[in-house]
Amino acid sequence: MTSPRRSGLGTNQEAVRRHNLGTLLRHLHGAGHMSRAELTSLMGLNRSTIAGLVAELESLGVSERAVPVGNVRQGAGRPSAGVRIAADGPYVVAVDLGVDRAVVARVGLGGRVLQRAQAPVHGEGEAWQVGSSVAALIRSVVADVPPVAPLVGIGISVPGMVRRSDGLIRLAPNLEWHDVSFGGIVLAALGLDIPVSLANDADLGALAEHRRGAGVGIDDLIYVSGNVGVGAGIITGGRRFEGAAGYAGEVGHLRFNPQGRPCHCGNRGCWETEVGAHAIAEAISCPADKVAQLDEVLEGFREPTPGLRDTGTALGQGLASIVNVFNPQVVVLGGYFRTLFPLVRAEVVAGLAERTLPAPLESVTLALPGLGSDSTLLGAAEIALEPLFVDPVAALGSALLDVRTALAG
């Protein structure tokens, strides 16, 4: 479900055109609306070349002309005609699979959420049950999509380890899933056969924050997601760090306190036993059945408890290992850390400074997600959109038109 990696191939002219068209669309996707003049300077190509590429995108129905937008005019000269994302252009379906709920959205280019729906899913539900719930949500978000708009694919964020080669969910501890082909289940429930991409939620959070959130323009960032488990998504050099099989970023099981609590992985004192949802809940004496609503509970606090302060210190100290090892420019704190961090910022920063080496410490910043709780959902949209940026013509050629009819038939 993911394209194989490129080898040391040569480049021919066809590839040049594909690459340039895809890069132009990537820029448009990033900015949403821009002038041809901006594109010219960004891509370093000739004006005429940009004009040709823009014309091709328009004929593909991806972009449309816009009036010379009345933004700040910085100088003399003929105003540059705008290029903007077409209203009925290509879109994807993004699925954010959580432990207790699923969020589904129809997302267009530019990361615009066009429709959204969500529903609770049972914690220990069978995969096929969850799959049919998700399929129902997908049907609802595409209920009033215009027939001319092409569906490029589906992206799914999973709270677990996803094998890159085929998108198989190897292990989702909190869903109690082992080796589930969730992409196939959803497609079967829909009766469709379109591209489906799956990836780990933290990886997708990192991707979305890099493209549209707190990490725009930052090529080396880490998104640390605090939920029941703790995971990290890594962006390096502007690319996703996936590892050999797609499992990279399992920072939750870093050795933190060999005398600590037992972890479900079989060891003791893994970092996530000190800063995961259960540890946070314990620090604020939150009853076990309210751990799923930990966000709301945490928001009730104006001052941290001593237990929370300790959790904050542990969070900072664990982040120190991550910063030492990855040397990121920004660390984005997602999941429950998003509400925890503002409460115990001082302790986190102190724990980080205490254990990080001077050189990597001086260039790192801690940040909250710029996309709030939508990071993973928008990350799922990004991986589904990706084929458009590699080869727009091919991706649109294989996209699905008139989804409502296809779903009805």
Add this chain to the structure above:
Amino acid sequence: MTSPRRSGLGTNQEAVRRHNLGTLLRHLHGAGHMSRAELTSLMGLNRSTIAGLVAELESLGVSERAVPVGNVRQGAGRPSAGVRIAADGPYVVAVDLGVDRAVVARVGLGGRVLQRAQAPVHGEGEAWQVGSSVAALIRSVVADVPPVAPLVGIGISVPGMVRRSDGLIRLAPNLEWHDVSFGGIVLAALGLDIPVSLANDADLGALAEHRRGAGVGIDDLIYVSGNVGVGAGIITGGRRFEGAAGYAGEVGHLRFNPQGRPCHCGNRGCWETEVGAHAIAEAISCPADKVAQLDEVLEGFREPTPGLRDTGTALGQGLASIVNVFNPQVVVLGGYFRTLFPLVRAEVVAGLAERTLPAPLESVTLALPGLGSDSTLLGAAEIALEPLFVDPVAALGSALLDVRTALAG
């Protein structure tokens, strides 16, 4: 001293030619000797195109025709004329700066070591003293280079943290250097002005093992270097993982045992206090003044001592964190681990299996360096050669001809 990162630029025809010429040379560098037919299928380009590129490389003096090499003929047909690296072609100078000695080599394309020299350097020597020793070694390895052979640049492997933006050595604990511009020092001692690239030794070990050692064809590997400190070099997706400023891979300070020995970084129980050279020396009761010769001492053992077994277990358990976080396909054990690992293989494997998550564990392999103790030296050569693969014409255009005269004048 390192080229800036590429942004989302477009591709023009000039870039295509550069890229194809560089890619062809990269293949030739990897295989040393190949037929045009192989190049055709590897790069996916037309025969005529390959012929044109090969002709250009020949006119640049980089490659030369070889007789249809008498290797295994797999089928009928006219034998494909060979392409091989030119005898008097471009070369680089590689420097492996160790704690107690420096190795300098003249290295040609294909990673061939053409000349080599080494000398002891004082542990706490001033940087300029070490620089002039290295300069003398460089003079000796280029003493009988033919005048027509161009010198592309110098690559230096450093046992410390190197800032990527300018090659500044931020910290080399065992040399007791802070913020040393060693590249500039060496150039000044030589009286030359040519490109110098510096990088961390573990990073370069990883690069060399990926290109020419135990990791050929492996796109996700980690080279863990055990010396006085412990560091890691990471290759992901076939690229170096450097982090925002170049400091990525500092695994030696991963938290291992919070009640453990104090580390020079100010914390307690960092992993390198358990598996670094001093810990190994302690495990075998090696006197402190022989730590520099730990390799030879270790080679004297046929059976591991109980202390070494414990070190092996700690090594495996620490590697587990690395495997969980990076999900590599291969972990190469360099430095002192190269002699330690065969002694305590069982303990390392057991420690790794005990603490690694099942999914990343199933795809990882432990390996010894395919290049022996030359990994870092050849990695230094690789970064110096890199400009040739990005743009052969430009790199050769700015290369230095007739080095002997330039050094004399």
Add this chain to the structure above:
DNA sequence: CCGTACCGATCACTCGCACAACAATTCTCG
């Protein structure tokens, strides 16, 4: 011994981008 297979060399062809000239539009300065 001859047919087949494979490779190198050559040349016309296609395609994509760069360049130059011109038109359109706005700003600025006198």
Add this chain to the structure above:
DNA sequence: CGAGAATTGTTGTGCGAGTGATCGGTACGG
């Protein structure tokens, strides 16, 4: 208020890079 400067879109031309077909050369195999 008007002319020139500045910037951008448009169009046609040219260059360069890779493609594809053809021919000739060399080896293998029956």
